[in-house]
């Protein structure tokens with residue numbers, strides 16, 4: 144909420160978010176060796192209606208993972224035309240594992256299915272990590288050149304790698320310092336450090352377009368973004384109490 148409050152209406156073209164589904168007490172995680180109940184319970188808090196209002200204020204379009212858990216989304220439109228399914232290619236015999244995940248989206252497009260298995264991925268750094276390939280597919284399918292992308296729940300940071308590779312500007316935040324630090328490490332293994340802008344005052348947001356070169360097509364977005372960050376800095380200064388309080 145803090146991050147979004149800094150942005151004007153419709154600033155982002157596309158929000159791709161993956162908030163906690165708030166299903167901890169209602170689900171079994173049988174067989175998931177990476178699952179740590181104590182850690183998970185700290186953040187598995189479903190977002191409020193105010194969160195969705197703010198998300199819809201700052202972004203023109205939204206893709207929301209776990210859309211089936213957030214009833215209020217379906218009331219935002221009379222016409223929920225398309226949803227997105229990620230078919231995880233799980234064997235049906237694994238009763239405790241979901242074979243698919245679903246995202247609600249605001250775009251006027253037919254429903255789509257992305258088929259991709261992560262069963263062989265032994266390098267997960269986050270319990271609910273989504274693959275870079277899924278985000279790359281989403282960007283290819285639903286974003287257009289020059290779009291500004293927002294993710295309010297960065298998690299493992301895989302979206303950042305997909306955005307960088309597809310040359311999209313991403314603004315993201317993550318509430319857990321541990322997850323944020325490990326995602327930053329992962330992002331930095333692919334994205335050059337100078338392309339990541341971590342606002343010193345707000346260490347939990349990162350922004351990057353990869354091009355500072357005025358000849359590059361993405362330069363205009365980059366410049367605008369810097370101006371926006373400058374605006375926050377100036378605004379924040381106005382509210383910093385002086386030494387007399």
Ligand SMILES: C[S@@+](CC[C@H](N)C(=O)[O-])C[C@H]1O[C@@H](n2cnc3c(N)ncnc32)[C@H](O)[C@@H]1O
Nearest residue numbers: 161163186271272273296297298299317318319
């Ligand atoms: C479902 S996971 C996101 C996983 C991510 N899409 C990935 O592929 O790794 C949700 C994340 O939201 C974070 N989170 C929970 N509440 C938050 C909040 N209020 N603001 C920002 N992040 C939050 C959690 O720490 C967790 O990492």
